[in-house]
Amino acid sequence: EKLNAFKLNLFSTTSSSLCSAAGPVLCSEFINAGADTSLTTLQWIMANIVKHPHIQAKLFAEIKAVVGEGAEEIKEEDVQKMTYLKAVILETLRIHPPSTFLVPHAVSEDAELLGYRVPKDTTVNFVISLMGRDPKEWENPMEFRPERLLNRGENGEPDRVSDVTAYKMMPFGSGRRLCPGKRLALLNLEYFVSNLVWNFEWKPVDREGVDLSVKEVFLMVVKNPLRAHVHVSKNQMKA
């Protein structure tokens, strides 16, 4: 309890006092909550990219359209222009959020949810791993189709990623306890995935395919770690 109270104080203190007094606790908190979740998600994304060559090709084409031929590294500012990349990452988080549950939440006053009465102080758990696969919300939910998360741009405007992560799927939670690392995590994933696809061509190992079975070890991880043939991309050979 003391530690939790301390952590709460941490988030409300000024950055200068954070640096001097509470920096190490904040850092370890962020490393614990941020490392495995990000790494697990990266594995799921790459597994889906290897399994679906047409998605890898479309991603490569988008990257090329943004950076042009011969670029060595995809930079932070480049990924902001890559809408399909963002949709691939979100589509992965829809089907494979690393966490099954959110941390338990509670209602601070009597509430009604979908016809159910939820009395004040009741603990509410969200099974986010099922939300993204709900056939009432998602057509053919187990199909990996990033396009479903894109809104077509009108009057020549570029496509946009639909903002569904707060209600139809919640890989980062929602509300005031929303994952504070959400933006950092997405940026990291966008950076890694774009560079991995730009610099290498990923193919499944012959006859093995890609196994998307899940293993629950606190997080929902890839049961049989991804094995793939990795080739230096033609683009980099030319460069």
Ligand code: HEM
């Ligand atoms: C793909 C990567 C990540 C996913 C899917 C993820 C997901 C989540 C989820 C579901 C929660 C619970 C939110 C809720 O109950 O409403 C959470 C909390 C948290 N996350 Fe993340 N996270 C990721 C990356 C990160 C990173 C990179 C950091 C830090 C740098 C981070 C720091 C935290 C912290 C400190 C909490 C606790 C917040 C609180 O209790 O109020 N996470 N995350």
